[in-house]
Amino acid sequence: MPGPLDTVRVIDLSGPIGHYAGRQLADLGADVIKVEPLEGDEARTFEPRIPNVPDIESSFQFVLLNANKRGLALDYETPAGRDTLLELVKTADVLLESFPPAVAKSLCLTDRDLRAASPDLIHTSVTGWGLSGPYADWAYADIVGCAMSGVMALAGFPDGPPEQLPDFQGYTCASIDAAAGTVAALLHHQATGEGQLVEVAMQEALSMAQETAMMTADILQVDRERTAGLGVFGVSIPGIGLYEAADGHVFYVGVGTAGAGFPGLLQFMRDEGAIQDLDQDPYATFIEESFDRMKIIEILSDPEQSASAGPILAHIDRVVGTFSAARPKQYLYEEGQRRRILVGMVSTPGDIASSPQLAARDWFIDRDDPGRGVRLRYPGFAWRLKGTPAELRRPAPLLGEHSDEVLSEVGLTPERIRALYAEGIVR
Amino acid sequence: MTTPRVLEGVNVLDLTWFGAGPIAVRTLAGLGADVVRVETESRPDGLRIGGPRPVGTTNLNLSGYYNNFNADKRSITINLRKPEGHELGMQLVRWADVMMTNMTARAIRNIGMTWEEVRAANPGIIALYQPMQGMTGPHSEFGGFGAVLSTLCGSNYLAGYEENDPSGVGTNYPDYVVNPIHAATAILSALYHRRKTGDGQLIDMSQLESSVAAMSGPLFAEMNGGPSHERRGNRHAMFAPHGAFELEEDPNDPDRWIAIACTDEDEWLSLTEACGHPEWAADNRFATQAARKNNEDALEQLLSQWAAGQTGQAALNLLQGAGVPAGLVLRASDTLADRHLTERGYFVYLDHVEAGRRAYDGSGFHMSATPLEPRNAAPMLGEHTFEVATEILGISADRIAELVESQVLY
Numbered sequence: 018m019p020g021p022l023d024t025v026r027v028i029d030l031s032g033p034i035g036h037y038a039g040r041q042l043a044d045l046g047a048d049v050i051k052v053e054p055l056e057g058d059e060a061r062t063f064e065p066r067i068p069n070v071p072d073i074e075s076s077f078q079f080v081l082l083n084a085n086k087r088g089l090a091l092d093y094e095t096p097a098g099r100d101t102l103l104e105l106v107k108t109a110d111v112l113l114e115s116f117p118p119a120v121a122k123s124l125c126l127t128d129r130d131l132r133a134a135s136p137d138l139i140h141t142s143v144t145g146w147g148l149s150g151p152y153a154d155w156a157y158a159d160i161v162g163c164a165m166s167g168v169m170a171l172a173g174f175p176d177g178p179p180e181q182l183p184d185f186q187g188y189t190c191a192s193i194d195a196a197a198g199t200v201a202a203l204l205h206h207q208a209t210g211e212g213q214l215v216e217v218a219m220q221e222a223l224s225m226a227q228e229t230a231m232m233t234a235d236i237l238q239v240d241r242e243r244t245a246g247l248g249v250f251g252v253s254i255p256g257i258g259l260y261e262a263a264d265g266h267v268f269y270v271g272v273g274t275a276g277a278g279f280p281g282l283l284q285f286m287r288d289e290g291a292i293q294d295l296d297q298d299p300y301a302t303f304i305e306e307s308f309d310r311m312k313i314i315e316i317l318s319d320p321e322q323s324a325s326a327g328p329i330l331a332h333i334d335r336v337v338g339t340f341s342a343a344r345p346k347q348y349l350y351e352e353g354q355r356r357r358i359l360v361g362m363v364s365t366p367g368d369i370a371s372s373p374q375l376a377a378r379d380w381f382i383d384r385d386d387p388g389r390g391v392r393l394r395y396p397g398f399a400w401r402l403k404g405t406p407a408e409l410r411r412p413a414p415l416l417g418e419h420s421d422e423v424l425s426e427v428g429l430t431p432e433r434i435r436a437l438y439a440e441g442i443v444r
Numbered sequence: 445m446t447t448p449r450v451l452e453g454v455n456v457l458d459l460t461w462f463g464a465g466p467i468a469v470r471t472l473a474g475l476g477a478d479v480v481r482v483e484t485e486s487r488p489d490g491l492r493i494g495g496p497r498p499v500g501t502t503n504l505n506l507s508g509y510y511n512n513f514n515a516d517k518r519s520i521t522i523n524l525r526k527p528e529g530h531e532l533g534m535q536l537v538r539w540a541d542v543m544m545t546n547m548t549a550r551a552i553r554n555i556g557m558t559w560e561e562v563r564a565a566n567p568g569i570i571a572l573y574q575p576m577q578g579m580t581g582p583h584s585e586f587g588g589f590g591a592v593l594s595t596l597c598g599s600n601y602l603a604g605y606e607e608n609d610p611s612g613v614g615t616n617y618p619d620y621v622v623n624p625i626h627a628a629t630a631i632l633s634a635l636y637h638r639r640k641t642g643d644g645q646l647i648d649m650s651q652l653e654s655s656v657a658a659m660s661g662p663l664f665a666e667m668n669g670g671p672s673h674e675r676r677g678n679r680h681a682m683f684a685p686h687g688a689f690e691l692e693e694d695p696n697d698p699d700r701w702i703a704i705a706c707t708d709e710d711e712w713l714s715l716t717e718a719c720g721h722p723e724w725a726a727d728n729r730f731a732t733q734a735a736r737k738n739n740e741d742a743l744e745q746l747l748s749q750w751a752a753g754q755t756g757q758a759a760l761n762l763l764q765g766a767g768v769p770a771g772l773v774l775r776a777s778d779t780l781a782d783r784h785l786t787e788r789g790y791f792v793y794l795d796h797v798e799a800g801r802r803a804y805d806g807s808g809f810h811m812s813a814t815p816l817e818p819r820n821a822a823p824m825l826g827e828h829t830f831e832v833a834t835e836i837l838g839i840s841a842d843r844i845a846e847l848v849e850s851q852v853l854y
Contacts, residue, residue: 021637037658045633064682065670077665147810152784155764158705160678160686161771167779169688169703171614172603178688179701179773181678182613183602184659190621190808193658197625198809200632201475205450205814207639213813221790222808225467228615230776231791232508233496235803240775242699246611259600259611266610268595275490276587350596354586361592363600363610366663366673369656374583380653381667394667396660397653400630401578404645405637 020046021405025203028052028105029086030093030114030126033060033185034157034219035143036082037192039113042199043085044398044407047111050423051086052093052102055444057416058083070389073416080386080413084395088414089423090444098442099125101424103134108427110206111139111199117146119154128214137212139202143195147218157219162187166223171230174245182226190226191219252317254310255334256282262346262362269337270359277357279308282337285356291340295333303329386412417444449476450814454635457540458482458517459557461489463590463619464651465546465574466513468627472542473516474807474816480536480832481517482524483825485854492825504825505798511822512804515794519823520832521854524555528852533557535837537565541638542631546574546651548587559646568644570634572627578650590616597655602662605677618655625808626654683707684736685715685743688773689751691759700756701773704747704763711768712736718766719750789817796821826854 023046029039030052043049051058057073060082066075074080089105092098106112112131114121121127121142128148131140142148145157160181163169173180198215206212224231230241246259256271256279271279283304286292294300303326307316313330316322341349346362353360362368375381380397389412398407420443424434437443451472458469458481466481466489473479483489491510498506505511523529533555537543543562545552552558552573559579562571576593577583591612594600599617600610630647638644656663662673680686683706691700706712712733716725724730724746729739736743751759756772763770774782780791780803790806804818833839833853847853 021633024640041629045629065665068669077668077670078661081661081664146784147788150784150788152764156711156767156769157771158686158707158769160680160688160703160705161769164688164701164703164771164773165779165782167774167776168613168615169773170775172612173614174608174611177605177608178678178690180604180613180688181703182617183599184661186617186622186659189658190625193621193625193629194808197471197629197632198811200629200636201450201809201814201816202811204632204636204639205448205811207636208450209448211813213811216810216812217808218788220785221788221806222621224779224785224790225805225808226615226617226620227776227779228620229494229496229509230615231779231803231805232512234776234780236496236498236508238777240777241614243614246609246614259609261609266595266600268592268600270589270591275589351583354583357587359588359592361588361595363595364598365601366598366666369598369663370667374577374581374652375656377581378578378650378653391668393664396657396663399626399649399654399657401648401650402630402634402637402645403648404643405634 019405020044020407021402022047022200022203025111026050026109027111027113028109030112031143032058032115034145034188034191035113035115035195036060037189038141038143038195038199039086040082040084041192041196041399042111045200046405049086050105050419051083051088051414052105053088053090053416055090055092055441057090061416067389067391067393070391074389080393081395083413085410086414087411087419087423088417089420090417091420092442094124095442097437097440101429101437101442104429105423105427106131106138107135109135109138110203111141113141113143113195113199115143117144117154118148132212135212137206137210139199139206139212139215141195141199141202141215141217143191143217145219147221148216159185159187162191162219162223166220167227167230168223171227171241171243173243175243179243187219187223190222191217194222252314253334254313255330255337257310259363260338260341262341262349263344265346265365266363267341267346267349268361268363276359279304281356281358282353285353285358286336286340289340291343293336293339295336299329300333304333382409384409384412388412388415388418420444448814450811450816451475451477454478454542455540456480457536457543459543459545459547460574461546462491463513463616464623464627465544467620467624468631469517469544470513470515470818471625471628471807471816472631474818475814477542479517480828480836481514481519481823482533482536483519483521484523485521485825486523488825503798505796508802511796511799511802514822515804515818516820517823518828518832519826520829521826523852523854526852528847528850530556532837532852534565537562537569539836540566540569542570542572542635544572544574544627544631548575549579549584563646568638568642570631570638570644570647572631572647572649574623574627574649574651576650577652579648590619593618593651593655597652598659598663599655601675602659602673604675606675610675618651618658621808622658623651623654626658679740680705682733682737684740685747687744689748691751691754691756694755702751702754702756702759703771703773705769707769709733714766715763715768718762718768721746721750792818794818794821798824829853
């Protein structure tokens with residue numbers, strides 16, 4: 018069964034901020050043709066690298082985010098190269114790119130230019146700041162998007178710097194929004210034949226990830242600060258949050274609206290002979306009467322109550338800590354969850370690679386990459402459309418791997434293709 | 445002329461709660477789908493109970509957390525666990541083109557809306573089930589919110605510095621963009637397929653898989669002979685400087701930072717000029733990208749000293765004026781007032797009967813021909829019960845009164 022977008026062709030001119038957008042469209046079955054400059058996409062230079070693979074083909078990031086695409090290397094800054102690009106665009110449903118407005122203008126590849134070549138084109142632009150507004154031509158990087166969207170102010174320890182999100186989430190969120198917008202535009206095109214501009218700004222794409230911070234500022238005129246993981250409650254409550262395990266960390270949501278709650282965690286500790294004195298007073302009565310999230314927040318915000326309850330809470334916290342620190346995280350996680358305690362373990366990449374759940378669902382994909390002479394294990398897809406399942410059809414293109422094939426397909430004569438190679442416009 | 449909408453005429457049954465599900469469905473609502481959200485009074489969406497909300501209030505219609513994620517929807521309150529309630533729910537299943545839920549498999553069985561049951565009632569439906577770990581496998585019944593998922597998917601471990609606990613990024617990060625917008629893309633793609641073929645389908649979406657897919661760079665490297673992930677906080681694997689630097693201390697406005705990243709020679713040279721320290725460019729320790737990376741401690745120290753004498757806006761203008769990627773670490777109130785976001789109209793202000801005029805996040809993507817920015821504030825709990833019961837379910841006013849009496853409808 019082909020993917021849902023199997024009749025769609027995408028020309029992907031995007032840099033790193035848009036790579037995952039093109040990848041998702043390709044995973045959904047679209048024919049995504051990645052057009053790189055002759056020297057190759059910038060991400061080809063990124064570390065780390067696949068061992069024993071030639072430099073320009075070895076970047077893990079490039080190989081991961083460009084799988085399922087075909088590749089053409091074309092100098093579209095030359096007139097002949099630009100003409101060739103526009104011929105490609107005419108055969109496509111979607112053009113995905115990431116040029117800031119001034120760059121698009123200098124390349125003569127603005128929305129107006131593209132629409133002149135292909136009136137019903139879906140043109141998806143994904144950049145740091147969008148195509149309008151005072152910052153439109155500002156420089157950007159992933160960490161800059163994290164900063165200017167408000168998410169970075171929430172991450173980190175009070176005595177350290179605000180922290181960026183992991184693994185380029187600014188680019189990732191921008192790409193996720195760009196893919197969603199592109200498919201929405203495809204639906205509109207399917208119904209009406211009309212194309213349009215889809216525009217994504219990383220600063221905006223990340224904004225929703227401020228969680229409650231924007232609404233807190235709007236409603237209460239208060240800014241949330243970075244609290245090292247105390248999260249929306251802003252206070253430390255036993256049974257909620259991060260605890261050290263014997264070999265890492267676990268995270269409990271022990272007092273909440275779902276699952277076995279703190280009583281479930283206590284029973285787990287009791288069954289393991291690790292309850293210590295929590296079944297005795299003053300702890301037993303305190304837990305019986307006051308162990309509710311909102312109640313504890315209320316107690317902690319009242320200095321008088323907090324003075325008497327503080328040591329009790331601290332002791333309960335220590336007992337939970339001692340119990341957790343003596344056990345492996347995988348055990349606390351799996352046995353805790355079997356008891357319906359909402360608990361997770363802090364997974365390292367190695368833990369994820371060996372996750373029994375991901376293995377049982379055959380999530381990882383092993384695939385030969387003959388061009389690079391390696392066999393790689395890929396993370397799986399973000400979704401499972403059971404009627405139109407995604408497939409890893411091909412590894413990321415070698416530089417210029419499909420230049421000839423693609424140019425022939427769009428109708429260039431062999432003579433013209435030869436001329437483009439001879440003039441150094443295609444590689 | 446009215447603006448065309450991508451999902452005009454598409455009916456969506458929203459059985460989601462908390463973050464990831466409601467935001468996904470909000471995207472469909474923005475695109476013009478008719479979204480009916482089924483809620484209960486006995487067990488309301490946790491975000492209705494939470495905050496932020498005006499001090500001293502408990503009203504379920506005042507939570508900013510809930511309201512921001514549920515714009516443009518209708519709300520009907522049905523007790524799906526009662527037989528008559530279940531029948532009304534199945535009537536909505538038959539009405540719907542799309543159904544989405546992020547309940548656990550157990551909760552779905554309890555309300556009798558498994559894929560088999562839903563498909564039997566409506567063979568053409570697109571149904572997205574988004575439990576934390578998917579619908580199959582040994583952990584499929586495991587429960588948890590975004591905070592649990594953040595630890596499992598690697599977000600906590602990948603973020604932050606080696607010397608600190610893996611405390612995460614201060615939010616339940618995957619809930620707000622990664623999982624909801626991945627889900628929206630999956631549903632929109634299934635609709636595209638359905639319009640070609642008439643076929644609906646099941647979408648099994650594990651929030652764990654979706655989140656790992658979105659941050660799988662270190663995993664991909666480690667599985668294939670690359671280096672293990674180093675927890676390096678704001679630093680980058682190959683570029684320096686790359687971090688956040690504290691600005692001049694202002695007692696009235698403390699804790700201000702600027703993020704700076706130089707990813708090529710031009711940006712680095714521009715930075716040294718803009719900072720008024722061209723001698724840095726001539727320093728052997730910083731002569732190449734590799735040298736800057738090797739001497740990152742010293743480089744960061746120099747930049748920290750420079751930043752400590754700068755005020756935010758001036759430093760930002762200076763660096764961006766020179767083409768250096770830089771941004772202030774904005775707080776939420778700063779983003780609401782940010783001149784760029786304001787000029788672009790990103791935040792949208794909507795009137796709500798009880799909560800008043802409040803800011804909503806706009807859409808993460810814009811469409812020139814079919815705009816999808818939020819138009820209507822979130823529904824109050826059960827605000828549209830009567831309307832949906834009469835218009836969609838075709839129930840008479842008398843019958844509605846009986847169902848309210850027997851607590852099938854609230």
